[in-house]
Every structure is written in C-alpha cells, then in structure tokens.
Amino acid sequence: MSQENFDKEKENGVDVDSNNVINDGESHEALHHFEIGDEENAVDDTAEAQEEATNHKKVQSQNNDDNTLHNHYTEIALEIFRKQWTPDDPISISEGGHFIIDSSFGVKLIKFLALCLLGLVLTHSWVRSGKKGFNNNSGWEHDSTYTLTNLFLIDFHTIVLDLIVFFVLGRVFQRSGVDCLWPNIFSLIMGAVFPTISSKIGFLQHSISLYEIHCTWPWQLFVFATFVIISISYVISIHIKSALQDRILVPRLIEITFFFLIFFGPVITNKNFHPHHWLIGFFLGMIANQKYEFSRATQFFCLGLYLNGIAVYGRDPILGCFHSYYSSYSSQCHYLDCYRGETDGVSVSGYKPLVVPDWRTCNADDLFSDSTK
Secondary structure: OOHHHHHHHHHOOOOHHHHHHHHHHHHHHHHHHHHHHHHHHHHHHHHHHHHHHHHHHHHHHHHHHHHHHHHHHHHHHHHHHOOOOOOOOOEEOOOOOOEEEOOHHHHHHHHHHHHHHHHHHHHHHHHOOOOOOOOOOOOOOOOOOOOHHHHHHHHHHHHHHHHHHHHHHOOHHHOOOOOOHHHHHHHHHHHHHHHHHHOOOHHHOOOOOHHHHHHOOOHHHHHHHHHHHHHHHHHHHHHHHHHHHOOOHHHHHHHHHHHHHHHOOOOOOOOOOOOOHHHHHHHHHHHOOOOOHHHHHHHHHHHHHHHHHHHHHOOOOOOHHHHHHHHHHHOOOHHHHHHEEEEOOEEEEEEOOOOOOEOOOOEOHHHHOOOOO
C-alpha cells in the first residue's frame, strides 16, 4: 500500500492493522469450521463403518447359528438312519441262563432272513394291489398265478437257501446293523420297487436273452442298456479303487471268478439260458461285499432286485422251458401225454423234443405250430 493511500485511510479512521487481523481471524475461523466438518464427516464415516461391521457380524452369527442348527438336525437324521434297531448279541433265557441263540452270527442270520422274507411278502402284495397281471395298464406287471401259497409251497426252501448263501458269501455276517435304515433297508426298498415302476415304460418290457436282444429289442432299450452299463461300470470302478487301497483286489478278483464259474459256468453256453433279474441281483449283491457304505448300499439294492424278481414272477429257472420240460419228462408227468409224437398217425415212444427259438435267424415259428405235427 502506498504511503498516500495509507494516510488517507488513516484520516478516514480506518485501522489497517485491525482489518488485517479481522481478515486473518475470519480465515482461521473458516479453516476451523472446515476442520470441524472433516472431523464430523470422519466420525460419521466411522460410525457407519462400525454399524455396517456390527450388522455383518450379526448376519454372520445368524448364518453360523443356522448352519449349526442345520448340521445338528443332519446329525440327528443320520444317527436315526444309521441306528441299529435291535442288538446282535447272543440271546439267553435270563442273565447267566441257557442261550437260545449262542452267537451273534445266528442272531444276524435270523434278522437278515426275517427282513428279506418280510420284504418279499410285502413286495408280492404290492405288485398285485392293482389286480390284473402281465402288461395290463390297470395294475403292475406280475404273474397272477403266482400266489403266496405257491411261493411258500414251491420256492420257499430254495429262497431260504439263496439267502443263506448270500448272507455268507456276501459277508453280511461281518457287518453290524442289518436292520439299519441306511444304507440297508432304504437301498433294499429302492431295489424292490425300481424294476416294477420301470416296467410301465413301454420299451423296457423285454427280457434279457439272445433271442430278445437280437430280434425284439427296440433302439431305446439299447440306449437305456448303455446307460445302465456305464452306471454299473462306475460302481465297479469305485469298488476296484477301494479294493486297491485295502490291498484286497487280487483275492476279490479270484473270489468273483470262482463265484461266476459256479453260478454261470454250467449254463451260460446253453441256448435256453435266461438271466432273470433275480439272478442278476443275487450275483451282483454277493460280490458287492466291501465294508464301506457305498458298497453296502449297492449290495442291498441288488438284494432288492432279487426279491422283486421272485415276488413278481417267481423264482423261474434260468434255463426256462428246457428246465421245465426236463423236469416233467424225467418225472413222467401225465400231462405230457398230449405232446407225444406221431408218425403217420401211429404213436411213437417218447415226447417231441423241445423247440428253442433261433436267435440267429429270429425264427420262432415252430414254437407256435401244432404240437401234433
């Protein structure tokens, strides 16, 4: 500021120093307010962050509580499913008294037989709940002539022998909890109902035989069979993997080969051979005998297939009509007299030979020809 202007302001009574002080004070006050605003904003941001963190912790705590509760219920459900409902201990009349059943093996066997026979009777009744038989849309597919009376009269002793063999060779006696819901009973039920439910699908209404496969199977069934083979291959692969881990693969392969030669060796090359699904379930269930849950689930699912096959059709012979023909012929059943052969109107000794459908030419005409020709 020039001296002249300074003198004029001085004359006008203006205190320059005071103005400068006031201006400096106003600047400091504005800066102070700005700093206070920053502090207030910082406090607000901190409060919001703390509130957000608190809410996040509450949500996380709630989720943890929900997960804990869910895991608790899951553990309870698994405990119920895996619970062994009856003990495997030997049974005695009284404490320190005489034994009724003196080993856990016997107790397990009785429980196993009771479970399977009960499942067989229930499945037999269920598939006939819709009345009608064989491919009738008003009910499940079944043999209407195979009553419970026929089951116990004709097949009961053979079924019991099958189950005892399954119990021993399938190593069921080595496992506790035959009567637990998972994996045993649940898998058994699934195996017992699956074939009957699937029989409602049109392209699945075929059997497994050389003649059927070559001559009557539709393309959809080949696709389904491929899917089944892939599924079975996967189950086999995890059994092989666990057997390798337990170092039991070689003895298991020897065992399976031995079983196969016993159950299939004598009949597999016969033209009448028909592997009913009771036989497939029986064999696969015996060899799925590892200690793990997936193996036990597989085993009891296959056991359910066995029960379903018998409950629906009976324990039909794997050589089909050839077996029935031989049994009737060797027993000299009189009802075969109408099948005696004739030459120029003169009866000859013996019976007409069994005509087998030719799967190579898909020729089954002789099966439906006049028996007297």
